[in-house]
Amino acid sequence: MILAPSILTVKEEERNSVLEELIGLGIIYLHLDIMDGKFVPNTTPGVSMLKKINKFDFVFDTHLMVEDPINYIDKFYKAGSDIITFHYEAVDNVQQVINKILSLNIKCGISIKPNTDPKVLLPYLKDLDQVLIMSVEPGFGGQKFMDNALDKIKYLDNLRNNNDEYHYLIEVDGGVNLSNVSKIREAGANVVVMGTALINSSDKASVIKEVDNLWE
Ligand code: DX5
Ligand code: ZN
Numbered sequence: 001m002i003l004a005p006s007i008l009t010v011k012e013e014e015r016n017s018v019l020e021e022l023i024g025l026g027i028i029y030l031h032l033d034i035m036d037g038k039f040v041p042n043t044t045p046g047v048s049m050l051k052k053i054n055k056f057d058f059v060f061d062t063h064l065m066v067e068d069p070i071n072y073i074d075k076f077y078k079a080g081s082d083i084i085t086f087h088y089e090a091v092d093n094v095q096q097v098i099n100k101i102l103s104l105n106i107k108c109g110i111s112i113k114p115n116t117d118p119k120v121l122l123p124y125l126k127d128l129d130q131v132l133i134m135s136v137e138p139g140f141g142g143q144k145f146m147d148n149a150l151d152k153i154k155y156l157d158n159l160r161n162n163n164d165e166y167h168y169l170i171e172v173d174g175g176v177n178l179s180n181v182s183k184i185r186e187a188g189a190n191v192v193v194m195g196t197a198l199i200n201s202s203d204k205a206s207v208i209k210e211v212d213n214l215w216e
Contacts, residue, residue, distance in 0.1 A: 001214075001215035002029045003212070004061050004191055005022055005194055005195070005198050006032075006033055006141065007195075008195055009141045012045075015052075019058075023056060023057065025208050028059055029058065030058035032049070032060060038066070038067045039087065040065045040139035041139055042139045042140055046072070047076055050062070050079040060083070061085070062082075062083060062084050063085050063111065064084065064090075069086035069087070069091060070096065070100055073101055077104045083106065083107040083108075083109055083129065084108060084109070085110065086101075086110060098124060098127050107129035108130070109128060110128055112131075113138060114134055114135065118131075126166060129168060130168055130170075131170055133149050133156075136173075138174070142195070144175050150184070150187045156188070157170060170188055171189070173193035178210055181211055185214050
């Protein structure tokens, strides 16, 4: 079970020291939020940032909040992405994007926004390594967790338990903190993204430890 920090709100000048600290605390997954100012009303550095931090030994879990994600895949693959997750809502031909990612021998995820029904993913689930349930509207860190994510997690967990073809992990992103992480875990999530609740904490070690204890 995995805690994936999001460094969306970390300033560039602090990035390396935060990443060193996270490595020291045993973090393996790093969640990278990539925004184009079109699919979401915010922008972030893109592949240039990944190139700078690729020297760190993380699994780079890349969350593309962009229109036409197919145009980004080769660049992120070359820069070191281990998992590329795109938004269902951002593409017309979902299968084409899945095939492109899988052809590179990296892991493929699809994300759905809070108002998207997880049933839309049914035709694709057998191909996915990860399903990313957004528990806030994508675009910004520090928002409040939306409880409707819990039913989606349970729905996907139940499908997975009843179908040998499915191997996806369920990842949850947005507003995750120490008060709600246990109910997210109980619903069936495997990966939780934590931005502000971890990064803004003065005691990251104890936040990580508390989350780790839940998995045991
Ligand atoms: C929001 C991003 C999240 C965000 C999470 O669009 O996808 O990954 O950084 O931050 P918190 O945990 O603060 O909601
Ligand atoms: Zn994210």
